[in-house]
Amino acid sequence: MNQAEMVELEKSIDQMMEIARGYGLDFYPMRYEVCPAEVLYTFGAYGMPTRYTHWSFGKSYHRMKLEYDLGLSRIYELVINSDPCYAFLLDGNTLMQNMTVCAHVLAHCDFFKNNSSFSRTSRDMVDRMASNAQRLHAYEMEYGRSRVESLLDAGMALQEHVDASGYVERKQKMRGRQQERTRHRESRSGSPYDDLWALDGTGAPQEPEKEVPARFAGLPTKDIMLFLIEHSSVLEEWERDVLSVLREEMLYFWPQLETKIMNEGWATYWHLRIMRDLDLNESDTIEFAKMHSGVVLPSRTSINPYHLGLAMWENIEKRWNEPTEEERKRFGREPGKGREKMFEVREMENDISFLRNYLTKDLAQELDLFLFQKVGNDWRVVDKEWEHVRDQLCASRVNGGIPVLYVEDGDHNRNGELYIRHAYEGMELDVKHLEKTLPYLYQLWGRNCHLQTVVEGREVVFTHDGKKTQRKFL
Amino acid sequence: MSGTQFTLQKDDWSLHRKGQQDQQRHNEKVKQAIKENLGDLISDESIVMSDGRQIVKIPIRSLEEYRIRYNFNKGKHAGTGDGDTQVGDVIAQGKPDAQGTGKGPGKGQGAGDAPGLDYSEANVTLEDIESILFSELELPNLAPKQPDRVTVDDIDYKDVRKTGLMGNIDKKRTLIESIRRNQLNATGRVQILPDDLRFKTWEDVRKPDSCAVVLAMMDTSGSMGLFEKYCARTFFFWMTRFLRTKYETVQIRYIAHHTEAKEVTEEYFFTKGESGGTICSSAYDLALRLIEREYPSSQYNLYPIHFSDGDNLTSDNEKCVKYVTQLCELSQMFGYAEVNQYNRSSTLMNAYSKYHHPNFRNFVIREKSAVYSALRHFFSQRAGEVKPA
Numbered sequence: 125m126n127q128a129e130m131v132e133l134e135k136s137i138d139q140m141m142e143i144a145r146g147y148g149l150d151f152y153p154m155r156y157e158v159c160p161a162e163v164l165y166t167f168g169a170y171g172m173p174t175r176y177t178h179w180s181f182g183k184s185y186h187r188m189k190l191e192y193d194l195g196l197s198r199i200y201e202l203v204i205n206s207d208p209c210y211a212f213l214l215d216g217n218t219l220m221q222n223m224t225v226c227a228h229v230l231a232h233c234d235f236f237k238n239n240s241s242f243s244r245t246s247r248d249m250v251d252r253m254a255s256n257a258q259r260l261h262a263y264e265m266e267y268g269r270s271r272v273e274s275l276l277d278a279g280m281a282l283q284e285h286v287d288a289s290g291y292v293e294r295k296q297k298m299r300g301r302q303q304e305r306t307r308h309r310e311s312r313s314g315s316p317y318d319d320l321w322a323l324d325g326t327g328a329p330q331e332p333e334k335e336v337p338a339r340f341a342g343l344p345t346k347d348i349m350l351f352l353i354e355h356s357s358v359l360e361e362w363e364r365d366v367l368s369v370l371r372e373e374m375l376y377f378w379p380q381l382e383t384k385i386m387n388e389g390w391a392t393y394w395h396l397r398i399m400r401d402l403d404l405n406e407s408d409t410i411e412f413a414k415m416h417s418g419v420v421l422p423s424r425t426s427i428n429p430y431h432l433g434l435a436m437w438e439n440i441e442k443r444w445n446e447p448t449e450e451e452r453k454r455f456g457r458e459p460g461k462g463r464e465k466m467f468e469v470r471e472m473e474n475d476i477s478f479l480r481n482y483l484t485k486d487l488a489q490e491l492d493l494f495l496f497q498k499v500g501n502d503w504r505v506v507d508k509e510w511e512h513v514r515d516q517l518c519a520s521r522v523n524g525g526i527p528v529l530y531v532e533d534g535d536h537n538r539n540g541e542l543y544i545r546h547a548y549e550g551m552e553l554d555v556k557h558l559e560k561t562l563p564y565l566y567q568l569w570g571r572n573c574h575l576q577t578v579v580e581g582r583e584v585v586f587t588h589d590g591k592k593t594q595r596k597f598l
Numbered sequence: 599m600s601g602t603q604f605t606l607q608k609d610d611w612s613l614h615r616k617g618q619q620d621q622q623r624h625n626e627k628v629k630q631a632i633k634e635n636l637g638d639l640i641s642d643e644s645i646v647m648s649d650g651r652q653i654v655k656i657p658i659r660s661l662e663e664y665r666i667r668y669n670f671n672k673g674k675h676a677g678t679g680d681g682d683t684q685v686g687d688v689i690a691q692g693k694p695d696a697q698g699t700g701k702g703p704g705k706g707q708g709a710g711d712a713p714g715l716d717y718s719e720a721n722v723t724l725e726d727i728e729s730i731l732f733s734e735l736e737l738p739n740l741a742p743k744q745p746d747r748v749t750v751d752d753i754d755y756k757d758v759r760k761t762g763l764m765g766n767i768d769k770k771r772t773l774i775e776s777i778r779r780n781q782l783n784a785t786g787r788v789q790i791l792p793d794d795l796r797f798k799t800w801e802d803v804r805k806p807d808s809c810a811v812v813l814a815m816m817d818t819s820g821s822m823g824l825f826e827k828y829c830a831r832t833f834f835f836w837m838t839r840f841l842r843t844k845y846e847t848v849q850i851r852y853i854a855h856h857t858e859a860k861e862v863t864e865e866y867f868f869t870k871g872e873s874g875g876t877i878c879s880s881a882y883d884l885a886l887r888l889i890e891r892e893y894p895s896s897q898y899n900l901y902p903i904h905f906s907d908g909d910n911l912t913s914d915n916e917k918c919v920k921y922v923t924q925l926c927e928l929s930q931m932f933g934y935a936e937v938n939q940y941n942r943s944s945t946l947m948n949a950y951s952k953y954h955h956p957n958f959r960n961f962v963i964r965e966k967s968a969v970y971s972a973l974r975h976f977f978s979q980r981a982g983e984v985k986p987a
Contacts, residue, residue, distance in 0.1 A: 125608065134606045141603060154604035159611050166617030174616075179627055180663050182620025189617070215608070281664050422678035424689045431678065492679035496689055498671050503690040505683055506674065517676050527666050551668045560664035575666075 125158050129219045136402065137226050143401050144230045148467060149394065151233035152247075153208040156226065160215045165189045167202045167212055171377065174254040176369070177261070178276050201225040205236040205380070207247035220411045223402075224395050231394035234470075235387050241379035241474050244290055249376050256369045263362050275366055278564035283370040284526045285348035288378035344530035348544065349374070351531045357540065358570030367568070381524030382474045389433015390470055392420060396434075425496070425503065427517070432491065436478065439487045440466055475521045483517070485510045493517075519549065527553055529575070542569045546577035553577050562588035633730050637967035640731060641832050731970075732840055735977035738931050738957075752803040762797025771796035810845040810899040810930075812838060813888065815881040817906035819856040820873040825966075826937040830905040831868050832969045833935060837903070840977065845899065851888060855881035857911075861888070877914045878906060878946060882921035889928055900929035903976075908936045908944025915949040922950075926957040933976045934960040 125133070137156065144151070159167075167173050169185035191197045200217060204210040211229040213222050236242050246252065264272045345351055349371040353364045380387070399412055420431040445462035447455075473481065488510035495507040495516055507513065522528070533543040542565065546553060558575065565573045566588045575586045576598075583598040677689060758768055775794040780787065814834050816822070834850070841848045852867035853859050859880040862870075885902050893900060902925050910918065926932045932955075936947050941964065950960050961972045 130606065130608060137604055137606060156604060156606040158606070158608040162617060163611040163614050166614065169617060177616070177620055177623075179620055179623040182617065182622065182624040183663075185617035186621045186624065282666075284665065422680075424677045424679060425675075427676050427678060492681050492683050494677055494679055494683050494685075495674040496677050497674045501691060502688045505677075505679075505685050505687040505689060508683070508685055513676055516674050520676070525668075527668060529666065546666075550673070552672050554667050554669040557662075557664050557667055560662070561666050564664070 125213075125215055125217070125219070125222065130158070132219055133222055133226070136223050139402065140223070140227050140230065140398050143398050144227070144234075144394065147394070147397065148463070149230060149234040150238060151209065151230055152206075152237055154230070154233065155208050155210045156213060156229075157210065158213045158215050158222070161192055162189065164199065164202060164212055164214050165192060168199050172204065172253045173210070173212075173250065174257050175373075176253075176257040176276075177264075178273070178280065180280065201229060203229045203232045204250060205242060205245055205247070205376075206250050207237075209233040209236065210250060218411065220408050221415055224399055224412060224415055227398040228391045228395040230398070231391040232387060234394075235383070235390050238471050239379070239383060239386075239474075240471060241382055245376050245379060249373075253373060256373070260366060260369065263366065267362065272366070274567075275363055276370075278567045279349075279367050279370045281561050281564040282348055282352070282568070283374045284524075285346070285529055286350065286371050286374050286378070287345065287347035288375050288382075340534045343534070344532050344545070346528065346530055347371075348529060348531055351534065352568050355534050356569050359568065378524065379474075381526075382476075382521070385427075385429040385433045385436075385475045385521075386470070386473065386478050387433070388429040389435075389437050392416075392430045392434040393437040422491070435487060435491055436482055437466060439484065440469060440482055443484075476518050479514060479518050479521065483510075483514045488513055519551070522549075527551070532576075536572075536574060539571065541572040541574065544573070544575045546575065548578040552579060555579060558586060559593045562586060562593050563590075566590055629726070629730065632727060636727070636731055637970040640727065640836055640973075641829075641966040641969050728839060728843075731836065731973070732843055734974060735840055736979050737844055738959075738977065738979060753800040754803050755798045755800045757799040757801060758796050759799045760793075760796065762799055766798045768796045768798045808845045808847075808899065809897070810841045810848045810901060811893050812841065812848065812850040813853060813885045813900065813902040814850055814867065815853045815855065815859075815885060815902065815904040816867060817856070817876055817878065817881075817904075817909075818854045818870065818872045819876040819909070821876070821907050821909050822937075825939060826905070826907055827868055829937045829963050829966065829969055830935070832966070833905070833963075833972060834903070836969075836973055837901075837976075840973075841901070853881050853884050853888075855884070859884040876906070876910050878904070878910045879914050879917040879921055882918060882925060886921060886924055886928075889925075895928040901931055901933070902929055903933040903935065905935050905937065906946060908938055908942070908946045910944075910946040910949075912945050915945060918946065919949055919953055922953070922958065923955065926955045929957060931976065932958050934958075935963055935972055935976075936960070937963045939964060 137154075141154075165188045166185055168188055169181050175181070188197075188199070192199075198214075200214060200221060202212045209229075211226070211233075213225055217225065236245075260272065340355065349367060352359070353367050353371065356364075359367070396416065399416075404412065420428065420434055422428050422431045441462035443451075443462075444457065444465040445460055447457035447459055451457045452459075469478065469482065493508075493510070493513045494505045495513055496503050497506045498504075499506070528547040528549075530545050530547060531542065532545050533541075535541070536543040544565075558577070562573055562575060565575075572587060572589045577584060577586070579595075584595050585598060586593055586595050588594075679687075755766075758771060772790065772795050775796060776788060776790045779791070779794060780789060812834070814830075816827075816830055838848055838850055850864075852862050852864055854862045854867055854870075854872075855876075855878065856872050856874040857877045857880065861884065881904065882902075889895065889900060922932060922934075934946075934950055936944055938944060938947075947960065947962065950958075959976050961975045963969060963972055
């Protein structure tokens with residue numbers, strides 16, 4: 125991007141924002157940064173301009189950059205969910221490509237700002253992650269790099285197991301209130317007018333409640349990270365802090381895991397509309413068309429979220445613009461409400477509900493969606509029934525595609541052992557990875573760790589005792 | 599109003615190195631992982647059988663980022679077809695052999711698992727492994743040999759002169775000379791006179807030609823199976839490569855023996871088996887004759903290495919010890935490696951365990967990865983030994 129192109133890009137961004145606003149898109153102020161490939165790929169690997177240091181980021185940076193250098197794949201942009209919204213553009217892109225990217229990013233930003241899943245994310249995460257990184261660096265100075273690294277190795281292996289629903293926080297608040305109430309009552313009982321309460325009976329000594337050990341209240345919990353932070357007996361204060369950094373950052377990224385198809389589809393839908401409204405010349409039009417078709421290229425062995433998302437959004441628009449006779453009668457749908465419906469959906473849904481509510485039979489057949497499975501050495505198409513495809517798609521999006529684990533007990537066998545259960549719903553875990561992850565859990569918990577799951581249709585418990593992992597069928 | 603709603607910037611990012619720094623750390627971890635897995639890596643068939651010509655890629659398992667995740671191979675996944683996909687169509691073959699159960703052709707421990715979607719495998723070249731392995735090995739008992747042959751193998755620009763070829767002009771030194779002279783004379787302007795010119799000049803690099811000869815001896819009697827041969831092969835493979843880094847030329851001669859010894863080709867040595875009993879002294883005898891005839895120990899660094907399963911004719915042991923003493927006198931090191939998987943009692947090792955000579959070393963290999971330990975055992979300065987200057 126030379127100077128002239130920068131000026132040109134600036135002009136067209138102005139124009140595109142005008143168009144986008146005209147369509148009703150609602151975004152934060154934008155901060156576009158044009159940066160060279162190494163920098164963009166660094167941000168891509170870390171997910172953020174400034175983040176703590178870990179070799180796994182270096183590994184993914186290396187792989188992404190290598191693929192870019194070899195022309196195998198490229199990322200066009202990185203957009204950050206923040207206010208103002210940062211978007212990083214690739215210096216090596218052509219003007220045309222960066223224009224498309226800018227339009228695409230505007231719709232992402234609109235989605236971040238308005239989708240309900242993102243309503244709890246903090247919008248100043250750029251700065252918070254930078255300060256987290258600083259703090260972790262200070263720990264490296266104080267406790268040594270290898271200790272921090274080994275803690276991060278363990279923490280990052282488990283960081284996906286948080287509860288992003290806000291349930292934990294709500295529950296904690298409630299517990300806090302309850303404790304306050306008890307404290308209140310206790311404080312009353314310490315006053316000189318104590319005996320007065322006895323008159324109306326409320327102050328009568330109550331049966332001590334059958335207590336779960338108070339420190340493990342709220343089980344089972346899905347938030348393994350929080351459980352470790354609060355209840356591990358081996359972590360030092362700074363180590364709990366590091367884990368809470370990981371948890372905080374995971375919670376920030378979580379809604380992006382849950383809305384991948386919607387979000388990418390939405391952005392693709394809008395860059396298409398915005399670019400069509402620009403006055404492009406022939407060669408630009410062709411270049412745009414090439415780039416766009418590359419983005420939405422479907423794949424036989426996976427689901428391209430840009431492709432499926434775009435098709436679904438356009439389908440929603442069509443169905444609410446031109447409702448059938450039946451829909452008009454049964455649901456009272458007025459024609460021409462396509463856009464309105466789209467904006468409603470972009471606010472209310474996440475990937476699972478989006479797929480469940482809006483992937484229709486016609487669309488699934490039009491897109492030729494299917495299910496495949498490993499049969500012998502081949503991957504074969506095994507099912508084309510649209511409802512099965514839809515249900516499998518939804519199932520694969522549950523919990524962002526990450527297995528759901530619950531902490532069941534923090535004092536298993538009365539020995540302070542950690543008992544975790546995998547909420548098995550038909551998808552088995554990767555046993556090798558499981559056996560390699562348990563030692564990390566042990567490292568953070570400090571005592572035996574058990575994980576119950578299903579392998580080959582049988583209930584099995586994996587136990588790590590600090591030296592080796594054993595499995596026991598139930 | 600819209601003008602203030604966005605900014606477009608292009609900054610100088612040239613000092614941004616974060617990605618590279620963590621990449622560096624990852625590389626360090628790969629190196630470390632190689633080091634920890636050396637025993638398994640160097641006995642990996644894909645390396646040893648490749649003759650070392652091609653670059654070998656090895657998955658470094660310990661760099662996987664482990665997570666609790668689903669088993670990709672079990673379960674259904676959604677895909678998008680091109681319009682007329684039918685149930686039963688094959689869309690891929692074994693390829694997304696993903697996140698597997700770790701079943702693969704039996705190579706080392708846990709090999710054959712190729713994680714699928716986020717495929718990650720550190721590629722290691724043979725050079726990477728060599729540099730780490732060889733940094734742990736040392737040549738024992740070095741003694742200066744008669745430097746009868748001197749070879750010129752390189753030139754080195756070491757000298758600077760006032761005359762020379764224009765193509766070899768040393769610009770920096772010429773400019774410094776010019777500035778120095780101009781400053782001395784306070785002329786106030788820069789001018790290059792012929793007197794300022796400096797030229798780089800080369801010298802021949804002479805090195806004494808050093809030769810090493812490996813006398814590979816192996817028992818090819820009936821009791822030597824595939825495993826024993828493979829261990830021997832692995833050992834000789836790395837040993838030759840190691841010696842090549844230290845000597846100009848390394849020759850290797852193969853002597854196969856059962857009850858009698860003969861010199862054979864490499865292929866024959868490693869693949870053909872014969873039946874019959876074992877008389878190890880026959881190989882030693884042949885080796886001694888070979889040395890006498892072709893490799894005088896005053897000029898050659900000799901490394902006779904003998905691989906056997908230790909199942910020697912008992913009456914021959916005395917003779918063996920006698921010949922080994924002679925071989926030890928002549929060579930840098932005599933190594934006896936016994937491949938003994940099942941911990942049988944071995945007649946030859948019985949004899950050798952009582953035998954001591956500064957140049958004599960023996961080692962028992964019980965499993966494939968012990969080849970690495972054998973290498974380290976043979977190629978190390980033994981404690982208490984004085985390293986000749």
